[in-house]
Amino acid sequence: MAGRGHDARARGRIAARSTRENVERAFTDLAARVAPGDQVWVVLVGHGSSEGDAPRFNLPGPDMTAADFARLLAPFRQQSVAFVDASSASADFAKALAGPNRAIVTATKAAGERNATRFARYFAAALATGAADLDKDGGVSLLEAFTYAQRETARSYEVENRLQTEHAQLDDDGDGNASTTPSVDAPDGRLAASLVLGGVPASADPRVGPLVAKRRALELQVADLRRRRASMDSTAYWQQMETVLVDLARTAHAVRAAGGVQP
Structure with missing residues (x-):
């Protein structure tokens, strides 16, 4: 889906405008297709805001709050969910969406980090180029993509000698207390390490x-x-x-x- 002023070059990859109605329809369609044990990845790229206790993801027309996404994720109880909010002021999504078999990534660790974020750029590069595939298994885990994007985001600010205005975090143990240093040896990071894109070619066998x-x-x-x-x-x-x-x-x-x- 696309938001405001999307690049014409991406039209072939865009199914619809990212309105609240279309996002909700996409979640409903996805819930009808997935099977127990599947992985569900949701990545939000754009701008966010936080008003009181209601963090929001900005859309054309009515925005969507963290509570809205919590409702939409409710049907995915038998799947492992990777939810990445790469927008500004996204920190409170981690607590709002925390739960069993959910790995929640936010581009910021505080609602006050409201500047446009760079995290999405490097997160996409991690998945697209394989540069984050540290264990060389042919796939990129959510933890690997997070670590790569976090490092490259920090490096981009250092190169420009600018104060870093975003600090990504991850929660995947369900307690809502996200960490900026997740790993397989820490409370946060083990589920994210198991959520992998690529690495296993498609098979006709549903097992x-x-x-x-x-x-x-x-x-x-x-x-x-x-x-x-x-x-x-x-x-x-x-x-x-x-x-x-x-x-x-x-x-x-x-x-x-x-x-x-x-x-």
């Missing part, structure tokens, strides 16, 4: 998608166990690690057998 999602979830369990090893009983640690590794090996085998690719 591939859920199996890949399960494999990535098990990989995150391994990382989580390693992070907690020092605080765990040694016997319990190895018992749990063995269980997860066996399940991971079986799942990876099932991905290959179903026609997917093991990164």
Whole structure:
């Protein structure tokens, strides 16, 4: 969808104007198509504002509030959701949309960061060029794209010797307390690392998608166990690690057998 004054060169990729009505229709259509275990990515690019406790994403005509998007996301209870608000004054979207199996990214960490943001430019580059693919698995995770865009945004301000007016944050543990330093070893970052665009080619077998999602979830369990090893009983640690590794090996085998690719 496109907002005000979109570039004519993008017309072939635009389905409709980004009015409130069309955005709501797009969410309704998407909810009817997705299956349990699917990933749902929503990326907002444009301008935002914050009035009292109602952060907004600006659209032609009536704007949409965080509460509006919370309502639209409600049907996606059996999917993993990546929601990226790359607009100005977007910080409060993180708390408003937090929930299980949701990774929420905002371009700012405070409602007072109202200047036009640069985060979207680098977030798009991370997904389009593969420059953020740190583990070289052929896909870019939400965490990798976030880290890349956050770093390049900061660098752009440094190069111009300007005060940075935006600071991206991410919440994916559902508590609404977003972090500016997420990682697989931190409370925020593990779900985002499992949400990946690319890396697994399309397959006619409907089992591939859920199996890949399960494999990535098990990989995150391994990382989580390693992070907690020092605080765990040694016997319990190895018992749990063995269980997860066996399940991971079986799942990876099932991905290959179903026609997917093991990164």
